[in-house]
Amino acid sequence: MRIFAFYCVFFGACLFALPTHANNKSKHIADYNMSVELDPVTKKITGTQLITWRNDSQDHVGDLWFHLYMNAFKNEKSTFMREWAKGRLGSFTPRMKDGHWGWTQVKKLQIVGGKDITKDIRFVQPDDQNKDDQTVIRVKLPSPVPPGGTIKLRTQFVTRLPRAFARSGYRGDYFFVGQWYPKLGVYEKAGVRGAKKGRWNCHQYHATSEYYADFGAYKVDITVPNSYIVGATGTQFTSKKHPKRPVTTHTFTQKDVHDFAWTAYKHYRKFVRIFKADRDVSLKERKAVAKRLGLPLSKVKLNDVKMIFLMQPYHVHLLERHVDALKQSLKLYGLWYGPYPYKVVTLVDPAWEGSERGFAGMEYATLFTAGTRWFVHPEQRGIEKLIVHEFGHQFFQGMLATNEFEEPWLDEGINTYTDIKIMSKLYPRSQIIPRFLHLPMSFFSIKNDPLGMARVGHLALSPKLDRLSRAAWKFYSPVSYAKQSYAKTGLVLQTLERVIGPQKMARGMRLYADTWRYKHPYAKNFQDAINKAAGKDMTPFFKQFVHGTNVLDYGIGLLRSHKRKKKYRGVFDASKPPKALVKKPKKRPAVRKPTKKKVIQTTIDLSKKKTKKKKEKVIYDSDVLVRRYGEAVWPVEIEFTFADGKKLRKTWDGKYRWKRFSFSGPSRLISAQVDPERKLLLDINYANNSRTLKPKARPQVSWSLRLLFIVQNILQFMTSFLG
Ligand SMILES: [Zn+2]
Incomplete structure (x- = not known):
């Protein structure tokens, strides 16, 4: 050699x-x-x-x-x-x-x-x-x-x-x-x-x-x-x-x-580790993925890879986090989309806190940069996310060599979809910690929910401004480019996964990755792979959410539930004279002194009457108006919940601007919710997705209970001085 x-x-x-x-x-x-x-x-x-x-x-x-x-x-x-x-x-x-x-x-x-x-x-x-x-x-x-x-x-x-x-x-x-x-x-x-x-x-x-x-x-x-x-x-x-x-x-x-x-x-500290497929990926994991993808186990087999880390001397203490994240990336991308085929991968930790100089995270063939910061909190997973994302480009744009100029969503977006999946799986407890003068402010940390963050990214700018299938330099602004190519595509594909089901999505992704490795696919090729795996034509989905600017927003416009009347007023038979004109002789009730026995008897009678009343059938008539506030049309599920705890689901094709759902039954309808499983992550307004009918008595009870609680506490507080 x-x-x-x-x-x-x-x-x-x-x-x-x-x-x-x-x-x-x-x-x-x-x-x-x-x-x-x-x-x-x-x-x-x-x-x-x-x-x-x-x-x-x-x-x-x-x-x-x-x-x-x-x-x-x-x-x-x-x-x-x-x-x-x-x-x-x-x-x-x-x-x-x-x-x-x-x-x-x-x-x-x-x-x-x-x-x-x-x-x-x-x-x-x-x-x-x-x-x-x-x-x-x-x-x-x-x-x-x-x-x-x-x-x-x-x-x-x-x-x-x-x-x-x-x-x-x-x-x-x-x-x-x-x-x-x-x-x-x-x-x-x-x-x-x-x-x-x-x-x-x-x-x-x-x-x-x-x-x-x-x-x-x-x-x-x-x-x-x-x-x-x-x-x-x-x-x-x-x-x-x-x-x-x-x-x-x-x-x-x-x-x-x-x-x-x-x-x-001059100042790199170089470390070499080996990703050993047999050691770092269990047979159980391979079998589970093979089953989900419908592939023989031999097709879900990874290669050993030499991992080179070029670290800044002052970041060496973070090395193991880099190693773990890269191993996980090699494993999951490899299991899902086919093995990483190269013998080596090099992770560069750029100098000068690269994040401020624009080369914090960039992808190149078998080499990528993933910059980190001083004072990284253990629950802050920015490094891991960057490593997962930048490594992912070895597949999306690297091996599946799409045209990043013309269709940036095919690499940045598919990669974002995947890094959301990986981050949600590996680091569900991660936090976002703001910095002040470069120091992390742990006190203000918020939970890093990758899907939630993608939604924030999607809604940060008017969702109607651009479609995501657009040349990179033709977006309304660089912010719109970033939002469409990363967050929006991530959400579109996460929604697609929920619409066709995770197994079909996984198979579609694998089909796309296998078919187009070392080639130049474009949007249609991706859609064809998804259609094949889904077993149906998903053109309406792609047309609206990839190639269109329609926004999706379904909601509950109105919810009513009334006890049905026993009697209805008005004229029901015009041939008969109105009741008001028919005079009936009035009977004066006899006034008698009640004896003790009779009082008891009356009480018994009343209770009997009450039980009779209870047995009378009470019917509630309920109406719900579900509305399409956005331009996008997609079938939605609606879940109706009744006072007796029963739940009912209905599907609406979502085509017209609204749809009325009416129910009659022994229980009051207390709430209705559009898209109860939150499949449609592209819905721009979750606030209008549900309505609840609260019984009138409840707030009074709760306020009185609260008041009682407060009074009790004050009394307890005062009596403590007396003891
Ligand atoms: Zn990227």
């Missing part, structure tokens, strides 16, 4: 000499073999690339499109910076000074064995025509790449990292390097994501989104000063000190990914 590694380092691209698709699970469209060096003083990365692109379509492709993400930080006129300024994303507003700006420059672009096409590079702005934006380039090829053909390109490039405020950059001697190299867009052949004919999909870098790329194999040599500790996508192949200069070259490789990120920092 060592000899093989030796040859690879010295003879370069041996990785690419191997049969490209040997043992590969994904279709390798774009392979990158890069050699780069970081200068910590100038904050520049100088590098070369050998890019291999395969034309998987039936088209003759005459141009190539690349992302130059770092140009988003070139000046204030870039689309990213304009969007950031408009939306004031995050709590930190960047004050970029001279020397803070970042950029990528392609110095040379040459076809291997062919023409230098550097001069043919053009900046293009497919999203907003902002001519100042230089985050996408297009280069026309001298001759098109034929269907099934391959083109190899060599580039020389320089990336100057910006001072970090959004996901990537430097701060002092800390470097986080994401979206840093010239990277091909996706040529979507006909049929992919509904494309009618082949097209390049290569969006500008926006403040709210960044990912969409093709799978491939990466081999990257990263040269940094000897004192730096490096973490990166994939497995570290070798680490070799330069014979003359005080630098070390770290080589990382990874196949079946569509991105490569890395970090370098």
Whole structure:
């Protein structure tokens, strides 16, 4: 193995000499073999690339499109910076000074064995025509790449990292390097994501989104000063000190990914743990999941994974919490959506309390950041939530490589749905503890109910403002983007789970994850998987809650329950004269002195009369008006509760604006509740969901009891001095 590694380092691209698709699970469209060096003083990365692109379509492709993400930080006129300024994303507003700006420059672009096409590079702005934006380039090829053909390109490039405020950059001697190299867009052949004919999909870098790329194999040599500790996508192949200069070259490789990120920092404390599938997942757990998913046990089997933790020295005491959360994530995501396939996963605890610099939680291939804070309370589970969520992106957007620019809900939202499930399962007692001057104020803590928090997120901004299936940069505001893509989607899918049932939902999710692993699914593919598992067409659900802005709000408009009258007044037979005109002779009651015996007799008579009265049938007529206050239409259940304790459930199709439910029976209707099991989490107003009829006597009794209680207490208090 060592000899093989030796040859690879010295003879370069041996990785690419191997049969490209040997043992590969994904279709390798774009392979990158890069050699780069970081200068910590100038904050520049100088590098070369050998890019291999395969034309998987039936088209003759005459141009190539690349992302130059770092140009988003070139000046204030870039689309990213304009969007950031408009939306004031995050709590930190960047004050970029001279020397803070970042950029990528392609110095040379040459076809291997062919023409230098550097001069043919053009900046293009497919999203907003902002001519100042230089985050996408297009280069026309001298001759098109034929269907099934391959083109190899060599580039020389320089990336100057910006001072970090959004996901990537430097701060002092800390470097986080994401979206840093010239990277091909996706040529979507006909049929992919509904494309009618082949097209390049290569969006500008926006403040709210960044990912969409093709799978491939990466081999990257990263040269940094000897004192730096490096973490990166994939497995570290070798680490070799330069014979003359005080630098070390770290080589990382990874196949079946569509991105490569890395970090370098002098002060990381590195820890390695192993997730052992046989030890960390019990047979009982596997059997339970296999049964729920309807899969053989062999399909619910996980792999061993090397877990690398790059911690800040002052967060080492929190290491075990990181380890536990990552293990749980590997386990649950793996059991539910298929095993994590890579040999390694790296968790980066970013420097400078990353939460304030925008790189607290970001996902990259086999590597993600999950920042933490000082003084973390044991019941405060922000770290765990971040780890669960960011790891989850290895599946949603990582392996299920959706277009994050155009359909952010498919990665952020599905991931939020899953992290709500995991957090509710693992940490039901977790708390949210506000901070003051960075110190936790435990006194003001509130229970962290993940579903409740998602509802708060959903209702924080007008629910009608946007639909969730919208391109990331086209939302009303960044807040609306976040609300729709995270909280709302989480709630939509949690509602879907309650509507079709947890088992069908679990099977639909697994079907989607298995079918689309290493591919580019879009909304329809997700819906198809759910439909198949649900056994019915859920289009009305998706149409309203994914592709529409209708809000859901059902409630009880009115509740009445009256004792039926024994006699009704009025004319019931017009041929007879009215009763009032018929004179009856009045009888005077005889007044007699009652004897003792007779008194007793009278009493007995009265009681007899009373029992007779009780036996008389009492009928209550009850009416309930259930109303649809929102525009969304969905069947609802209503539960009616009667005074004798009986409960009755009815279903209404919810189509018209209201529906009357009438009952007649021996018991008074005392309450009615729409959606008693709280399946419809999207209901924007729970307050109108139920009405209760309180017997008039009750409040008086309770007030009198309270008064009595108060008086008793006062008396007791006073008498205590006397004793
Ligand atoms: Zn996310």
